[in-house]
Amino acid sequence: MGKQLITLTVNGDEYELAVASHHTLLDVLRNQIGLTGTKRGCTAGSCGVCTVNGERGEAILSCLSLAVEWDGRSVTTIEGIRQGGELHPVQQAFLEYGAVQCGFCTPGVVMSAKALLDVTTSPSEDQINEALAGAICRCTGHIKIKKAVRAAAAVMRDNEARDDG
Amino acid sequence: MQLPRFEYVRAASLDEGLAALAKHGADAKIMSGGSDLLVNMKMRLDTPRVLISLGGIAELQDIEELPDGVLRIGAGCRLTDVIAHPGVSARFPALRDAVAAVGSRHVRNIGTLGGNLCLETRCWYTNQSEDWRKARDGCFKTDREACHVIKTASRCHAINSSDTAPALIALDASVVLAGPAGRRTVKVLDFYRDDGVQHTILAPDELLVAILVPDDGRRAVFAKLAQRVGLDYAAGSFAASLRGPADAPEAVRLVLNAVGAAPKALTESERLLMASGLTDEAIEAAALGARQSLGEVTNLFTPSGFKRRLVKALIRDALVTLRDQTA
Structure with a gap:
């Protein structure tokens, strides 16, 4: 039951880590790398505060992923989504729309929304609901969260149009 | 934790x-x-x-469309990848719906189809924290010959909450199991045992390798009711399939789950619909018959009376949808 050496890329930085088999990706991000933006909540897959993005940009529950299974893979956390020193459009929109109450769920909700908007910047209402259903705001601020996600989508659409034009 | x-x-x-x-x-x-x-x-x-x-x-992570029309899904395919596969959406929309009903997007990005078929049975007595369990007597699942949910029970009644199982059974799917002596293929319905402790026939030295979904012209529907729509275990789930015209079916399959330790094939109600077609009266009778055939319903996660009413409504609505899709 010794430790195993893994190589993990987090937000573009490569780490070589000795991890215990029973430690999750969440444990390693927070306790070994020191990136505490990703939160520990229910630890059972019901709340989504531990959400990070995997290689394909998909929303991953880091509390239900064994760190040893991430050897040679890469992950993006809330600390790694700024673009050129500026907040990511989702982060900016959460600020502008006050989509934060206590803030505990925010990293997980932002990473869940980013996973959706990286696939489509014109999400339907159903798609937004589906993407956020696994990320619970304990203060029940989902209306502002959804407004912020729609606003972020609009900004990202504009950015795409500008880049294309 | x-x-x-x-x-x-x-x-x-x-x-x-x-x-x-x-x-x-x-x-x-x-x-x-x-x-x-x-x-x-x-x-x-x-x-x-x-x-x-x-x-x-x-x-274990391939999805293949075989020449004979069979869809072969590796047991290790992520639920998200099963939903995204064009062959699943186009040919087996009920399977897609059932897979999409599992957990949340976050869970489906981790969970696999084989894993959902093997999903551990659950019960409010045992599925509690370690401290909670320590303060109480054990049961069939732990270290005693007792059930605290149905006091008179002689076996474990923990509930099978797999959403994909009823859909795959309605589609007449099979699972491929690999063991030291080779492979065997069994129907998904026969994969399950009506016992919460040992709820599948998977031997200790066997692995679930693949799921085979035949395309024999069945149309199917899947319906689920859960307390929290976006992320919850089913209070009841139901799948139905139909081959041939709705007023004169060639084959009908009705499967209920989340009411007991194993998915339940509603054979009496199937016979009824085969005999008279999916008329309003027959659908009502089939749903009522299913409710009456439930036997012991555990008071698990929802009151048993609610579960009985839920089952009838779920079946009736799904069968009307199936008939109207076919018409």
């Missing part, structure tokens, strides 16, 4: 997986995606000495 300690074995191939299983036997647990198993391990419902991960086996 932290995971208990265990020895981690990552199988690079099916043969390695089987060899590890043969070596560690009863001390080992198989992990596909882990979204169910790791939660149970954190709650100390499972404390295997060895964890054998199948995540590195490429063979």
Whole structure:
């Protein structure tokens, strides 16, 4: 039951880590790398505060992923989504729309929304609901969260149009 | 909750997986995606000495459309990938709906189809924290010959909450199991045992390898009711399939889940619909018959009376949808 050496890329930085088999990706991000933006909540897959993005940009529950299974893979956390020193459009929109109450769920909700908007910047209402259903705001601020996600989508659409034009 | 300690074995191939299983036997647990198993391990419902991960086996992660029309889904395919597969959406929309009903997007990005079929049965007495359980008597699932949910029960009644199982049974799907002596293929319905403790026929040295969905012209529907729509275990789930015209069916299959330890084929109601077609009266009678055939309904997660009413409504609405799709 010794430790195993893994190589993990987090937000573009490569780490070589000795991890215990029973430690999750969440444990390693927070306790070994020191990136505490990703939160520990229910630890059972019901709340989504531990959400990070995997290689394909998909929303991953880091509390239900064994760190040893991430050897040679890469992950993006809330600390790694700024673009050129500026907040990511989702982060900016959460600020502008006050989509934060206590803030505990925010990293997980932002990473869940980013996973959706990286696939489509014109999400339907159903798609937004589906993407956020696994990320619970304990203060029940989902209306502002959804407004912020729609606003972020609009900004990202504009950015795409500008880049294309 | 932290995971208990265990020895981690990552199988690079099916043969390695089987060899590890043969070596560690009863001390080992198989992990596909882990979204169910790791939660149970954190709650100390499972404390295997060895964890054998199948995540590195490429063979388990393919979806193939075989020449005879059969869709072969590797047991290790992520639920998200099953939903995204064009052949699943186009040919088996009921399967897509059932897969999409599992957990949340976050869970489906981790969980696999094979894992959902093997989903551990659940009950409000046992699926509690370790401290909660320690303060009470054990049961069939732990260390006593007793059930605290149905006091008179002589076996475990923990509930099978797999959403994909009823859909796959309605589609007449099979599972491929691999063991030291070779492979065997069994119908998904026969994969299950009506016992919450040992709820599948999977032998301790066997692995679930693939799911085979035949295309025999059936149309199917899936319906689920849960307390929380976006992320919850079913209070009741139901799948139905129909071949031929709705007023003169050539084949009807009705399957209910989340009412007992195994998915339940509603054979009486199937016969009724075969005899008279999917008329309003026959649908009503089939739904009522299903409700009456339930037998012992455990008071699990929802009151049993609610569950009986739910079952009838779920079946009636789904059958009307199936008939109207067909018309």
